[in-house]
Amino acid sequence: MIDARGLVKRFGSLTAVDGVSFSAADGHITGLLGPNGAGKSTTLRMLYTVLAPDGGEAWIDGASVIEAPLEARRRMGVLPAGAGLYPHLTARENILYFASLHGMARGDARASAQELIGQLEMQEFADRAARGFSQGERLKTALARALVHRPRNVLLDEPTNGLDVMAVRMLRGLLRRLRDQGHCILFSSHVMPEVAALCDAVVVIAHGKVAAHGTADELRAQAGAESLEEAFVRLVGIEDPQGACGGGR
Amino acid sequence: MKSHTAIWLVFRKEFRENLRDRRSLITALIVGPVLMPVLFAALLSIGIHHGRTQSTRPVHLAVAHARRAPHLLAFLHQYDIRTADVETNRAGARRLVERLHRPLIYVSRAFGARLAAGRPAALRLYANESNRSEREALERVDRLLAAYGGEIAKLRLVARGLNPLLLTPIAVHPIDISTPRSRAVLALGGLGYVILLTMMMGGLYLAIDATAGERERGSLEPLLTLPVEREQLVYGKTLAAGAMMLVSLVLTVSGFDVMLQHVGLARLGMSVDLGPAGVAAIVLECLPLIPLGAALMTLVASFTRSYREAQTYVSLIVFIPTMPLMFASILGLRSSLPLMAVPFLGQQFLIMSVLRAEPLRVSYTLVSVGATLAAAAALVWLTGRLYRRERLLG
Structure with a gap:
């Protein structure tokens, strides 16, 4: 369960996030949808505690990201945008390093890593150095690393950027499985079909503010639009949908 | 944790x-x-x-008009200075030093006569001091020439009945206390x-x-x-x-x-x-x-x-x-x-x-x-x- 209340973040004179409030429930996949530069990543970064908010507050399962950041971090698994690996460590060692810093006992960590390696079909490259990994192999390793401590909340920043079709399908399958197990999934994207296909709830962010919040159907109804894309364009208040959500790279 | x-x-x-x-x-x-x-x-x-090799290596020297100063050359030979006779006038000496890359002594015409008369006898010593090996050779030759002059001076004093030690007012003994x-x-x-x-x-x-x-x-x-x-x-x-x-x-x-x-x-x-x-x-x-x-x-x-x-x-x-x-x-x-x-x-x-x-x-x-x-x-x-x-x- 993730709760954000009036989050504000300024960079110099620019207000990147201007009073964002929403909540993401357990057992749901919540999408943060918005054009590039809308403040999605900054919002996520405040939630996963690498940026300190200039105003507002947020809680991860009741743990304040401001008052108790370590407690909040324990309750989430994070996949930042463009997350990288340690090239001289194997995939398994990359995963186990994060497990150890989460304070997991060695045996638990090994078992958890092994299970994720199975689930994500990583057996083939699990014990190879990460140096020459493909995009898909890197993503799987970074995902396993984010999930090794079995977090209740999972935050992903633009996870499908630069992935091929197979990797995207794998990711969707995984996120659905996690949702069905009762996890709270929050991910950001500017790719409309992806959000429509996957999300139980959508938070539309534009110009640092929440423009709308609801299920895909509710958003369509609210905007009086036929498709989610049309709804998005009306809610965000921009004319050119190609520039704003042109289907990703 | x-x-x-x-x-x-x-x-x-x-x-x-x-x-x-x-x-x-x-x-x-x-x-x-x-x-x-x-x-x-x-x-x-x-x-x-x-x-180690610099101080023991023989020094090569060119000498113009060596026959005007046979005793001097004999003295230098005792101290491992190898000399080679060259034919040149004063104008050509410079170019010769540049070509040979070794110092050159030019013995003046009146060298023997002035020495015999007890007057300063001229030697010209040509060397390129910007060349390290030439400079080192020059320093050794310089020291030897000074020693040769000192010997002659003492002989002159003795010949006039004076104590040659008059020429040595201070005796300096450098003592190296450095350890290996x-x-x-x-x-x-x-x-x-x-x-x-x-x-x-x-x-x-x-x-x-x-x-x-x-x-x-x-x-x-x-x-x-x-x-x-x-x-x-x-x-x-x-x-x-x-x-x-x-x-x-x-x-x-x-x-x-x-x-x-x-x-x-x-x-x-x-x-x-x-x-x-x-x-x-x-x-x-x-x-x-x-x-x-x-x-x-x-x-x-x-x-x-x-x-x-x-x-x-x-x-x-x-x-x-x-x-x-x-x-x-x-x-x-x-x-x-x-x-x-x-x-x-x-x-x-x-x-x-x-x-x-x-x-x-x-x-x-x-x-x-x-x-x-x-x-x-x-x-x-x-x-x-x-x-x-x-x-x-x-």
Whole structure:
């Protein structure tokens, strides 16, 4: 369960996030949808505690990201945008390093890593150095690393950027499985079909503010639009949908 | 999780990863500890060999009109000066020296007559003083000519019934009190500098890779989402850089110990035998520099914009601590209590003192260790504080 209340973040004179409030429930996949530069990543970064908010507050399962950041971090698994690996460590060692810093006992960590390696079909490259990994192999390793401590909340920043079709399908399958197990999934994207296909709830962010919040159907109804894309364009208040959500790279 | 556990985990991972990085390993374990002593040994033996042969090698000299001064030439031949007769006039002498690359003595026409008459007899000595070997030859010939003149002067006094000692109002006896070991130290003046430099280089790649490299690869942000205080992350990284510096330091000092035994200083009547105790003393005296250097490199690398920029700045940082050493050697500073408080300079004095086999000066050592540790503590603390900044993410 993730709760954000009036989050504000300024960079110099620019207000990147201007009073964002929403909540993401357990057992749901919540999408943060918005054009590039809308403040999605900054919002996520405040939630996963690498940026300190200039105003507002947020809680991860009741743990304040401001008052108790370590407690909040324990309750989430994070996949930042463009997350990288340690090239001289194997995939398994990359995963186990994060497990150890989460304070997991060695045996638990090994078992958890092994299970994720199975689930994500990583057996083939699990014990190879990460140096020459493909995009898909890197993503799987970074995902396993984010999930090794079995977090209740999972935050992903633009996870499908630069992935091929197979990797995207794998990711969707995984996120659905996690949702069905009762996890709270929050991910950001500017790719409309992806959000429509996957999300139980959508938070539309534009110009640092929440423009709308609801299920895909509710958003369509609210905007009086036929498709989610049309709804998005009306809610965000921009004319050119190609520039704003042109289907990703 | 206890804080020291996290520091240990970060340390262990960084150290292990670094051991798998060939480039880093070569810098820390081969260039410093093996290549530097070998290079130093090569320079030293060239220096020793050159110095030894210069004073014993015969000097070749061209002489124009040798028949005008047969006694002088006989005198020079006694002292291993080889002469070759050349035909030239005064105008051609210059060009001849340029062509032959050796000094030339031009005996004037009236040389014999003036000598017999007790008046100054002219010799022209042509040499290119900008050429080192010619200058050295010239110095020897000069000394011999002065000695020859002195002999004649004494004979003239004796012939006139005067005591030749009148010409020697002061008798100077230079007495060299240097020991073989202290002469070796003079030759080894740069050793402390090289030890400190290679120690810093040992941690260089790890410090960059664990900070700027981590950010450039995109693994820093996930790392910061772990339930570990940022200070502990950076302390672990600093510790790992320090461990590489320690490995490099121990290997380098040991490498120099081996080098010193084989470079042939004994042939010069010099001896420097560090031995295990000397190696241990140098390592222990340099130990406080490790947290200081590691924190300095980690701090600078953390706040650069890219890996390349970090490489540039940290490579410069490696040389900054050696600046006091250069100042000291240019100004010829001697060790004193306040100077011992300057990090790197104090350690340089301590290293030289071990090489000279001087007894340990407790107050000097304490000031050096104390001041360096205080600076290190301040820098480590600052690094931890600055690691909390959001700018860290780049």
